[in-house]
Amino acid sequence: MPDCAHMISAPLRALSNSKRLTILRWLRDPTSHFPPQRDGDLVVDGVCVGFITKKIGLSQPAVTEHMQILADAGLVSSKKIRNWVFYKLDDEQVRTFLAALSETLEIPKPR
Amino acid sequence: MPDCAHMISAPLRALSNSKRLTILRWLRDPTSHFPPQRDGDLVVDGVCVGFITKKIGLSQPAVTEHMQILADAGLVSSKKIRNWVFYKLDDEQVRTFLAALSETLEIPKPR
DNA sequence: ATCCTATATAGGAAATATCTTATATGCCTG
DNA sequence: CAGGCATATAAGATATTTCCTATATAGGAT
Numbered sequence: 001m002p003d004c005a006h007m008i009s010a011p012l013r014a015l016s017n018s019k020r021l022t023i024l025r026w027l028r029d030p031t032s033h034f035p036p037q038r039d040g041d042l043v044v045d046g047v048c049v050g051f052i053t054k055k056i057g058l059s060q061p062a063v064t065e066h067m068q069i070l071a072d073a074g075l076v077s078s079k080k081i082r083n084w085v086f087y088k089l090d091d092e093q094v095r096t097f098l099a100a101l102s103e104t105l106e107i108p109k110p111r
Numbered sequence: 112m113p114d115c116a117h118m119i120s121a122p123l124r125a126l127s128n129s130k131r132l133t134i135l136r137w138l139r140d141p142t143s144h145f146p147p148q149r150d151g152d153l154v155v156d157g158v159c160v161g162f163i164t165k166k167i168g169l170s171q172p173a174v175t176e177h178m179q180i181l182a183d184a185g186l187v188s189s190k191k192i193r194n195w196v197f198y199k200l201d202d203e204q205v206r207t208f209l210a211a212l213s214e215t216l217e218i219p220k221p222r
Numbered sequence: 223a224t225c226c227t228a229t230a231t232a233g234g235a236a237a238t239a240t241c242t243t244a245t246a247t248g249c250c251t252g
Numbered sequence: 253c254a255g256g257c258a259t260a261t262a263a264g265a266t267a268t269t270t271c272c273t274a275t276a277t278a279g280g281a282t
Contacts, residue, residue, distance in 0.1 A: 006134075009129055009132065012126045012127045012132070013127045014122065015123045015127070016123045016126070016127030017239085017240085018120055018239090021119075021120065021123070023213070024215075024216060025215060028215075028216060028217070028218060028219065029218070029219050034267090048258080048259090049258070049259060049260095050257095050258065050259085058240095058241075058242095059241070059242055059243080060258085060259070060260090061195075061241080061242075061243085061259090061260075061261080062240070062241050062242075063259095064259065064260060064261085065240080065241085065260095066240090080259090082248095082249060082250075082258085082262095083247095083248060083249045083250075083257070083258045083259070084258065084259080085258080085259060085260090087163045089216075089218075091217075091218055094216050094217065095217070098209070098212065098213050098216065101209065101212070102209055104132070104135075104136060104139075105135060105139060105200075105205050105209065106139070106202075106205065106206070106209075107139060107140070107200075107202055108139065108140050118265085121270095128257075128269085130270090153246075159228080159229090160225090160229060160230095161228065161229085169230085169270095169271075169272090170271070170272055170273080171229070172229090172230075172231080172232095172271080172273085172274095173229090173270075173271050173272075174229095175229065175230060175231085176230095176270080176271085177270090179230090191229090193227070193228085193276095193279060193280075194227070194228045194278060194279045194280075195227095195228065195229080196228080196230090198230060
């Protein structure tokens, strides 16, 4: 396995902001935090920017930027449907990141 | 279990800086990255500020600040011996943090 | 006491992050 | 095509982070 240091930097920076961490917690379990959507399923498609904006109380451009940072880090994926953009936690990538972080921080196994 | 959100924010901010992440990787396995110390064992006591400063190529005050951020986040512990200060990865707290982060990011189990 | 070494603190400069308002783009409806 | 809605981009203000130099503190040796 190659040195995966740079692979965890972007997610760590993305997670270092408390607003983004809050959003990720919402996306982890969207039906508990958002009302049903007409044009896209909360779980299947993700949560639209407008819902996140309303709930977090920031301007819409600020939320867009936060979501792009999360997407660039690979922690969420986005899907455009009509003129909505739905963001969804990327379970696979989250697990990969968590594994890489453990690998980076935990004491190396003796051999 | 209480909401442990704020418990992971400080470590995440501490980890979001690449210099600090590099230092943590060194501290994870100090004997592979630093020469033996006269007045404190690399593994038992930790690594002194001077060694880290020399290796990372920043000013000593910058390193001191980085180490304080890591210590405030609970990721490292410090031990003063004579006029040295040794920093050491806190395995227990690192594991606690990793578990809390997984708890925060992973899909809640159905029940 | 004086000097040398190791680390911490103070102050401030420069870079980066966060956020807002204004505007652009793109899709849908009538 | 005109208008409305959802999101993205642009520009810039403010806040925070990162880093340096200068200085303080503290222990050990001469």
